[in-house]
Amino acid sequence: MQQSQLPADFTARLGEMLGERFSTSISLRKHHGRDESIFAPTLPDAVAFPHETAEVVEIVQLCSAFNVPLIPYGAGSSLEGHTLAVNGGLTLNLMQMDGVVGINAEDQTASVQPGVTREALNAVLRDTGLFFPVDPGADASIGGMCSTRASGTNAVRYGTMRENVVNLKVVMANGDVVHTGRRARKSAAGYDLTRLFVGAEGTLGVIVEATVRLHPLPESTTAAVCAFPDINAAVQSVVQIIQLGVPIARCEFIDPVAIQALNLYSKTGLSEQPHLFFEFHGSESGLKEQIALVQEITQDFGAAHFVWSSSPEERSRLWAARHNVYFAALQLRPGARSIVTDVCVPISRLADCVNETLDDLRQFGMVAPVVGHVGDGNFHVQMLIDGDDTTEIHRAEEVNARLVARALAMDGTCTGEHGIGLHKQGFLIDELGEASVNVMRQLKKSLDPRNIMNPGKIFSL
Secondary structure, three states, X not given: OOOOOOOHHHHHHHHHHHHHXXXXXXXXXXXXXXXXXXXXXXXXXXXXXXXXXXXXXXXHHHHHHHOOOEEEEOOOOOOOOOOOOEOEOEEEEOOOOOOEEEEEOOOOEEEEOOOOEHXXXXXXXXXXXXXXXXXXXXXXXXXXXXXXXOOOOOHHHHOOHHHHEEEEEEEEOOOOEEEOOOOOXXXXXXXXXXXXXXXXXXXXXXXXXXXXXXXXXXXXXXEEEEEOOOHHHHHXXXXXXXXXXXXXXXXXXXXXXXHHHHHHHHOOOOOOOOEEEEEEEEOHHHHXXXXXXXXHHHHHOOOEEEEEXXXXXXXXXXXXXXXXXXXXXXXXXXXXXXXXXXXEOOHHHHHHHHHHHHHXXXXXXXXXXXXXXXXXXXEEEEEEEOOXXXXXXXXXXXXXXXXXXXXXXXXXXOOOOOOOOOOOHHHHHHHHOHHHHHHHHHHHHHHOOOOOEOOOOOOXX
């Protein structure tokens, strides 16, 4: 097992500052040295748990002085190797910075520390009539969601983190603390620094506070599940629903393999056919119109077995099953590891992209559930492989490369919400070109000249 390589003076000063909240123990390092990706564990040399911005500033300044890599860490649910300590260094676990700084109900914003999770924030908001809508499935931290520009099931109506972050407080690589904006609904003052850090994956600074946009709780909410005769019918019905401007809140596609997994894991009892899961938000009269139109469209494409529910318990059970599809899928091949990938394409090309991807999965003999936030053209493929079999790993990576190339040829993106991390760096160049990635490199070198902030992620220097 690799030993900690940090300078003695560095560890002594951090130990004096943080006490038991600084550790070089093997167990903690192992816990922080892997994620849900296929990459082999890479352990940090130590782990620190700050409680306040002043501590983060001091830690960052020490890392800069001793040239120690610093990896911000949240709930650890990333899928592309974002938090792996590829150069060793210090993992900064921000989950104990979990305070709600303030809720401004009149302005529909909340300011939180980075370790607050989305579920914890919504629990605090329960009596305000507001909620935070971005829902990536996992109970991710707000700081991590900002860093990966997270999205999820509600994005088709409420947008992603890009649209829902108002302002950030960030500790830069030299220890400076910057605010990227104010709580005003709009601004034309200078560069949009908020958008620079949303999606930067911890490579430019450490987010220590985020102000996020809140939304009114809908008057009524209804969920629906329906089965389709084939995948093309399901996807084409979504395309028509979106093109007609129906304001659905959620629209999730679940392929037959994923339905099989959900039936085994969550006892959903659904027919093993392609399904769509819907959710509608609005007034009671508005919902009736939306539901009638969606039912008419989907039935034109052969939808059957409609199940509607307005009760919170039934809706929670439905979406809990959907959010558990990652773990449910693992039961289809016990002992398997997952290579999970996602792309996003223009809605008009979604059916083609999904169908061609499924052809690839059949051709390569992959067990791979396909699910997606198809209301905004984003879908995920979870390839179950033997993590010790290099042939299977290479086969899955070839399917992934073909999927990304297909999405880019359709003017889509190599990742709708997972981010780049370690896994998709070559695809970023394919998508944007070397000149665009060089602009990112120049920003990185300007803001982090010693390359201590989560080095090795997004692109190589």
